[in-house]
Amino acid sequence: MNIFSDFHVAIAAILDSIKASGRLPETLDYARFVVEPPKDAAHGDLATNAAMVFAKEAKANFANPRQLAVEIAAALAELPNVAEAEVAGPGFINIRLKPSLYADVLRAVLNDCEAYGRPQGRGALTGKINVEYVSANPTGPMHVGHGRGAVFGDALANLLAFAGAEVTREYYINDAGAQVDVLARSAFLRYREALGETITIPEGLYPGDYLKAAGEALAKQYGRELLDKSESEWLEPVKRAAIDAMMAMIRDDLAALDITHEVFFSERTLHEKINGLSEIDKEINELRARGLVYDGRLPPPKGQLPDDWEDREQTLFRSTDFGDDVDRPLKKSDGSNTYFAADIAYHKSKIDRGFTALVDVWGADHGGYVKRMTAAVAALSDNKVTLDVKLCQLVKLMRNGEPVKMSKRAGDFVTLREVVDEVGVDAVRFMMLYRKNDAPLEFDLAKVIEQSKDNAVFYVQYAHARAKSALRQALGAFPDLDLTPKALAAAPLDLLQDEGEIALAKAIAQYPRLIESAATAHEPHRIAFYLYDLASVFHSHWNKGKDRPQLRFVNADDRNSTYARMALVVSLTCVLASGSRLLGVSAPDEMR
Structure with a gap:
């Protein structure tokens, strides 16, 4: 039960009746108006801008938006669950609901429980959505910044699936290019170390101890065989072994956060040539045949020219035809493909796999890349597939307000696994989502394990544990009570009259709308904010019972009120x- 969508339907029906009288045009887009909580709770339970939105269409028969609002409000006031509907300002409508409606909401929650809030009808998502997240270079363990993108992407995938979409979770393995050659050379040094040599890791290679295991595995597999080979001979087998070792470590780090992907897509497969052509080559040729790739020169960038600027003829993609600022190169000066060319082929593979919407979760340093990739997806799909790129800002790791020192294991950063092992998966996941993804995040290792209202994850989990303790207390007072959700749907909910109880029911009623809006906007942080606010309403009412025993959730002298309150709990x-x-x-169920 979604009271916001229900009233959207009711207002649409009122507008239909006005259209039938000939005073509004037939072509009204009802998606344009909203029903939402008023900004000031004192103004009621719901608010709508319907009269304001359709002011232009109504001006032939209504003197102003307020006149239309008065007619809509009068019709709303006749509905059985409406206590009052009044017009505010130039034409906004505030609606106050009867408490009995919130009893209906609670019954809906109890009958659905785990499914409550799942969008229905026009609010449900459809189609196949690919969510690509993490996609860290397989050159070492994941750091805390990777963790933010991992948690964000995973929570978003959960949300989209709950909202009705068919979701695939994907990891793009960047296993081609110069960085994996550096990885192989670093692993080869560790291989020599495992065979007893004393090594010095030169600048430019990866110094972390995490590669020791890869070197030991190579020594076990090859013995001293690789020592007598040239780099051109040992590079490929060492590269494959090192990438496999790094991906195993990354998968293990992700598993520590309860994150799994259905698809791991290798970039290398896009570069491999079959009959002389790679997937990248094929896609460039196809775009060229459509007139979207051409050979030309780019204008020099504004301001001071970068050191690597070359005024030369290049193979260019017409990204400006799809909203980008400049056409983008697909070939480097040495004739090899650009990263952008590989990304075009990769996203084409997603489109070919039947996805109707794509979500890429990237680090904030890729912000300048968004327009070109959005343009590419529009071109590749003839504007039929959408791409939404979500950028995750940096995470500043703190301890009691002081920056945390670097990790010995990784060499130059604190690993995600170290953080998870110290504070736990719940703290990491919740606090990574307790800021909007594009806002910088300070993650304080000391504060996220505090047992206080200032620690959001504790505050939310404590609310659930407190509620469960109330159920145990109720069974202690009335051992025969059936506290299953469906049984509680028959409780005398009309006994819930206190303003704190109604406030809690109102907060619960907002959950379906919250799910719809968060899923549509691709913003799982809204759920974290909502849970904190919901917990706050519950804790506030619980604390009132300390001074006013009649408000306590369990009253050993009143079975009926206890049962009604257990339905709320x-x-x-x-x-x-x-x-x-x-x-x-x-x-x-308990806090330990």
Whole structure:
């Protein structure tokens, strides 16, 4: 039950009746108006801008938007669940609902529980969505910045699937290019070390101890065989072995965060030539045949020219035809393909696999790359497939307000695994989502394990544990109570009259709308914010019971009120558990 979408339908029906009278045109796009909580809760439960949105269409028969709003409000006031509908300002409508409607909401929660909030009808997502996230270079362990993108992408995939989409979670392995050659050379040094040599790691290679295991594995597999070979002979087998070792480590790091991918796509496959052509070559040829690739010169960039600027004829993609600022090169000066060319072929593979929408989760340093990739997907799909790139800003790792020193294991950064091992998966996942993805994040290792209201993950989990303790107390007072959600749907919910109880029911009622908006905007952080606010409403009402015993959730002298309040409590646990599940965070029955 989504009261916001229900009232959207009701207002659309009122507008239909006005259209039938000939005072509004037939072609009204009802997606243009919204039903949402008012900015000031004192103004009611719902607010709509319908009269303001259709002011232009209504001006032939209504003097102003307020006149249309008055007619809509009068019709809303006649609905059985509306206590009051009033016009505010130039034509906004505020709606106050009868408390009985929130009893209906709680019954809907109790009957659905785990499925409550799942969008229905026009609010549900459809189609196949590919969410590509992490895609860290396989050159070492994941750092905390990778972790933010990993958690964001995983929570977004959970959210989109809950909202109705068919979701595939994908990791793009950057196993081609200069960085994997550097990895192979670094692993070869560790191979020599494993055979007893004393090595010095020169600048430009990867110094971390994490490559020791890869070197030992190479020594076990090849013995001293590779020592007598030239680099051109040992580079490929060492590269393959090192990439496999790094990907095994990355998978293990992701598993520590409860993250798995259905697809691991290798960049190398795009470069491999079959009958003289790679997948990249094929895609460039296809775009050229469509007139979207040409040979030409680019104008010099504005301002001071970069040191590597070359005024030369290049193979260019017409990305300006699709909203980019400049056409983009597909070939380097040495004739090899650019990274962009490989990315075009990679995204074409996603389109060919039948995805109707693509989401890429990137680090903030790739911001300048967004327009060209969005243009490429538009061109590759004839504007039929959308690409949404979500940039994750940097994570600043702190401890009691002080920057955390670098890791000995990784050599130059703190690994994600070290953070997960120290504070736990719940703290990492929740706090990575307790900021919008494009906002910088300070992650304080000390604060995320505090047991206080200032620690959001604790505060939300404590609310769930508190609610579960209330259920145990109720069974202690009334051992025969059936506290299953469906049984509680028959509780006398009309007994929930206190403003704190109604406030909690109202907060629970916002969950379906929250899911729809978060899924549509690709913003899972909204769930984390909502859960904190919901927990705050619950804790506030719980604390009132310390001074006013009649407000306590369990009253040993009043079976009926206790049963009604348990219905409210279980509704709360359904929503807290659902939202936490989408974030990949546990909802504990007890805090230890």
